[in-house]
Amino acid sequence: MIDTPSLESTLAAYRSAFEPTWSDEDRLEQMRFCVLDCETTGLDPKRHRIVSIGAVAVSEGQIDLSDRLEVLLRVRFNTAATLVHGITRSETQHALDESEALSALLRYLGDGVIVGHHISHDLAMIDAALARYGTDRLRNRHLDTGQLTLALIEEGAFGPEPGLEDLSLDGLCRFFGIVPHDRHTAPGDAFLTALILLRLLRVAARSGRATLAGLLRPPKPHAHDEGS
Structure with missing residues (x-):
């Protein structure tokens, strides 16, 4: 059973975690990355809700299975999306309510750098949930x-012809030779994304992106774009 103090008390500790926090010059091997995935009842943050959260940390260049989070939330109504992830209203009667889940998530995250595949959707869903309790948005830096x-x-980091055209989670798993076990569950997709992150971090470090600022910077402009 997850210990879930009130969201209000958790927020104070969460905010203090950013004083101080990671600097742009910190090396990738020093970072704590929180690889995150949410399963939801749909894609609209205003109408739909989070039904499960899975997260696992990557630190010192390794996946840390002792530093992970799995949260199941009560489902108020079933949607077509529940047929994909299999989490239904009847199965979540004893799960956490939204405020308890948010409290557990904030305690887990601290000032970790959030990582996810198409992470903007997950962040939007979490921020919308926080807004329902009159709280501020997530403060963590994030990486997609x-x-x-x-x-x-x-930038040519994979060579002149990388053969990587499918940038979906399944496409990246195929490219890196990762067996996509436990797909379409929050913990499973978070773990697969963590495996992908490890490979990307190695490529990024070899390509001059060995610091947090380097990792988060946008791609370099092509030569024909510089004068436009």
């Missing part, structure tokens, strides 16, 4: 593995 892959491709 799809966008990082695209930036590395554009």
